Amino acid sequence: MITTHPKIVIIGGGAGGLELATQLGHKLGKKKHADILLIDKNRTHIWKPLLHEVATGSIDADLDGVVYSAHAAKHHYNFQLGTFCNLDNANKTITLSAFNDELGHQILPQRTVHYDYLVIAIGSVSNDFNTPGIKEHCFYLDSNQQAERFQHALLDNFTRLHQDDNPQHALNIAIVGGGATGVELSAELYHVSDLLKLYGLTNMSAKRLHIHLIEAGPRILPALPERIANSAKRELLKLGVNVRENTQVKQATNQGFITKDDEQIDADIMVWAAGVKAPDFIKDLGIFELTRNNQIMVNDYLQSNSDDTIFVLGDCCAFTQKDGKLVPPRAQSAHQMAQCVEKNLIATLRQQPLTGFEYSDHGSLVNLSRYSTVGSLMGNLTSNSFFIEGKIARFMYISLYRMHQRAIHGSAKTFALWISEKVLRVVRPKMKLH
Numbered sequence: 001m002i003t004t005h006p007k008i009v010i011i012g013g014g015a016g017g018l019e020l021a022t023q024l025g026h027k028l029g030k031k032k033h034a035d036i037l038l039i040d041k042n043r044t045h046i047w048k049p050l051l052h053e054v055a056t057g058s059i060d061a062d063l064d065g066v067v068y069s070a071h072a073a074k075h076h077y078n079f080q081l082g083t084f085c086n087l088d089n090a091n092k093t094i095t096l097s098a099f100n101d102e103l104g105h106q107i108l109p110q111r112t113v114h115y116d117y118l119v120i121a122i123g124s125v126s127n128d129f130n131t132p133g134i135k136e137h138c139f140y141l142d143s144n145q146q147a148e149r150f151q152h153a154l155l156d157n158f159t160r161l162h163q164d165d166n167p168q169h170a171l172n173i174a175i176v177g178g179g180a181t182g183v184e185l186s187a188e189l190y191h192v193s194d195l196l197k198l199y200g201l202t203n204m205s206a207k208r209l210h211i212h213l214i215e216a217g218p219r220i221l222p223a224l225p226e227r228i229a230n231s232a233k234r235e236l237l238k239l240g241v242n243v244r245e246n247t248q249v250k251q252a253t254n255q256g257f258i259t260k261d262d263e264q265i266d267a268d269i270m271v272w273a274a275g276v277k278a279p280d281f282i283k284d285l286g287i288f289e290l291t292r293n294n295q296i297m298v299n300d301y302l303q304s305n306s307d308d309t310i311f312v313l314g315d316c317c318a319f320t321q322k323d324g325k326l327v328p329p330r331a332q333s334a335h336q337m338a339q340c341v342e343k344n345l346i347a348t349l350r351q352q353p354l355t356g357f358e359y360s361d362h363g364s365l366v367n368l369s370r371y372s373t374v375g376s377l378m379g380n381l382t383s384n385s386f387f388i389e390g391k392i393a394r395f396m397y398i399s400l401y402r403m404h405q406r407a408i409h410g411s412a413k414t415f416a417l418w419i420s421e422k423v424l425r426v427v428r429p430k431m432k433l434h
Contacts, residue, residue: 006116013040016334017121029076036077054147124315127275133252174267177274178215187368313337
């Protein structure tokens with residue numbers, strides 16, 4: 001029996017945080033066994049692996065996103081808009097900074113929120129390694145707002161080039177970081193540049209788009225099996241992407257990137273997608289044991305090493321596996337961690353033993369827009385993976401998103417959303433044009 005009526009606060013409505021709030025809402029909030037509060041600095045949720053499609057206009061976050069407040073009302077938890085800025089674990093309170101509108105007018109004052117159990121699921125941000133000029137000249141793709149800023153700049157440059165009658169003039173886009181985001185963004189950009197002809201920008205095409213994908217390491221997709229990386233590279237080269245491996249950037253200017261060898265790579269638009277870290281303010285709290293990327297070290301049950309009433313999941317969580325490696329920052333990791341934290345919070349309230357977390361790698365998939373999808377899946381009977389590509393890989397990639405939708409909406413609404421997407425595809429443009 002659950003004998004208390006505690007308050008569980010979840011900070012961060014990403015893949016793991018939103019799934020956890022939904023499930024706890026159903027199992028605890030609906031029966032009034034606990035108060036569940038989700039806090040996020042945004043009003044809407046978009047699945048982070050889709051941000052590169054928001055950035056190119058392939059999907060519209062206003063239509064494809066989940067509005068937290070509406071979702072909370074249906075799934076028996078509460079939502080509060082706010083930015084986490086401080087933690088007093090001795091008194092079990094968190095502080096949310098004042099919230100201002102675009103003109104700087106205060107909408108909400110600084111607030112303090114009490115908790116009995118806290119879940120930190122604040123995700124990660126790009127790690128620019130303090131490289132000079134990056135913050136001033138580059139776009140990041142860590143949030144909806146950043147992706148939409150990029151999309152507006154992209155449309156402006158497409159429009160400028162369309163009205164330039166010189167066919168020799170092209171749009172140069174340089175992307176630093178050969179991980180999944182950089183690779184998928186490169187392919188998606190070629191796809192949308194060809195779509196523009198359908199909407200009146202007839203002078204713009206993929207031929208007038210030059211993309212430089214810059215990776216400091218020896219190959220793109222360093223976290224994935226080499227066969228996937230090689231297959232993805234072949235597809236990118238076919239599209240015309242200039243794949244630059246073993247190329248380290250030492251500075252960004254308003255003209256482009258400067259490499260360690262003092263070569264300048266000219267660019268009209270620059271994107272930084274290299275490396276991830278947990279937000280820097282976590283270090284300033286002085287509470288947690290951290291990795292050098294600010295990830296919070298946890299025990300076997302995903303409780304922070306500093307305080308067992310604080311659980312951590314997702315990209316900001318540093319869980320060491322039996323082989324000594326940290327769980328990789330992926331959507332499937334956040335999904336599995338959310339399930340474990342859900343079980344352990346309920347077990348804690350029922351004064352039952354906790355369940356240790358075990359990460360299961362189900363493989364990796366990289367979607368190269370409509371051109372190709374490549375990846376590997378782990379076999380159920382062995383630890384070996386097998387390579388997949390083409391339509392099967394594309395189906396599996398889409399299935400990952402459907403699994404996320406099912407976790408936060410349920411099967412019936414996920415099916416309804418799939419039907420509505422099919423209908424909307426007929427009546428709305430294939431890319432966002434505003």
